[in-house]
Amino acid sequence: MDKSVRPAVLQAISSIRERYFEPITLADLASEVFVSRFHFSRMFADATGVTPGRFLTAVRLFEAKRLLLTTSLNVSDIVCSVGYSSVGTFTSRFSRAVGMTPTQYREPQVAELLVAISPTLRRLPPLRTLRAAGRNCASLQSGTGELAIQLDLPSGSAPADTLVGLFADPVPQCGPVAFTGMANVHSAELTINGAPAGQWTAIAVAQHQPGAAGPRFSIAYSTVHVAPHGRSATRIALRAPAPTDAPIAITLASKQSPFTQRMLADARPHLRAVA
Known part of the structure; x- marks a missing residue:
């Protein structure tokens, strides 16, 4: 990737990691680095191999898994803390992506x-x-x-x-x-x-x-x-x-x-x- 665009991608990644619990949009990230949404999506995918949306989802699911394994927070609290507003929607997406429900993910063998x-x-x-x-x-x-x-x-x-x-x-x-x-x-x-x-x-x-x-x-x-x-x-x-x-x-x-x-x-x- 061109070194001139790398700082913009790193800035966007930093924003995702710091604000993943907020309702971040593609437009928000693009405006932060002062490029168009189309150009931002393209250079982000070139640098990371995935779209900004998929990177954000990966961060949110990672944090949800970490909280499930390392805390006693209930699932509804975890849902709110990783940027989802509906327990049902989160549970469905988590189960489909992970192959286990959030409750099953807390089993010791995981x-x-x-x-x-x-x-x-x-x-x-x-x-x-x-x-x-x-x-x-x-x-x-x-x-x-x-x-x-x-x-x-x-x-x-x-x-x-x-x-x-x-x-x-x-x-x-x-x-x-x-x-x-x-x-x-x-x-x-x-x-x-x-x-x-x-x-x-x-x-x-x-x-x-x-x-x-x-x-x-x-x-x-x-x-x-x-x-x-x-x-x-x-x-x-x-x-x-x-x-x-x-x-x-x-x-x-x-x-x-x-x-x-x-x-x-x-x-x-x-x-x-x-x-």
């Missing part, structure tokens, strides 16, 4: 298996989760494809616990259709088995060990194609999170997933809330 990347909250599931995923990836959809991913961590970074998932949406709100993870790796090849055929957004997240000069967390987004049979391959280079990244909060928990049931059986005595 927090235990949470992946979150934002300026205020960054976490991966525990090491045992990543080790289990590496041994036996649990696809939430049945698939016959196999995707080999060469992961390149940032130069100079420490080894990391890494998770890679395939998503239908570039800003996902629900769990991946397939995923795998590995603990304490540097640049390495991971394989996702049982991946559904088609085009997906691969999102890789790494939590690096402390002590190195590189980033503590790194992330990557890549469009990948999975063949219906046989082995597909791709290469993904991770980087430090950027201000233009929409926040992500997805859980690997799913009542239909055998992976979740296995993790619950292993981890139930040690479940903890997200800090």
Whole structure:
């Protein structure tokens, strides 16, 4: 993106993050940075990969998830605090996007298996989760494809616990259709088995060990194609999170997933809330 327009996009993102609970409109954001709505929408999408409206929705849903997991506020209070005026409308939109109702999202396994990347909250599931995923990836959809991913961590970074998932949406709100993870790796090849055929957004997240000069967390987004049979391959280079990244909060928990049931059986005595 042209450096001359970057400050305008960053200013708009800052406004969204600070005022997401207000009734912000596209016209409001465009007027703040003194450009037309059409030009603003185009340069915002060029910088972030999504429209201003989708970025705002991502921020609101992220904050709703955070409040559900970290506070005892009732749902109606959370609805008001993230910019929605109707509990019914919010519940319908949340359930459709996330695959769970707000009440179900408060179940302990959701927090235990949470992946979150934002300026205020960054976490991966525990090491045992990543080790289990590496041994036996649990696809939430049945698939016959196999995707080999060469992961390149940032130069100079420490080894990391890494998770890679395939998503239908570039800003996902629900769990991946397939995923795998590995603990304490540097640049390495991971394989996702049982991946559904088609085009997906691969999102890789790494939590690096402390002590190195590189980033503590790194992330990557890549469009990948999975063949219906046989082995597909791709290469993904991770980087430090950027201000233009929409926040992500997805859980690997799913009542239909055998992976979740296995993790619950292993981890139930040690479940903890997200800090």
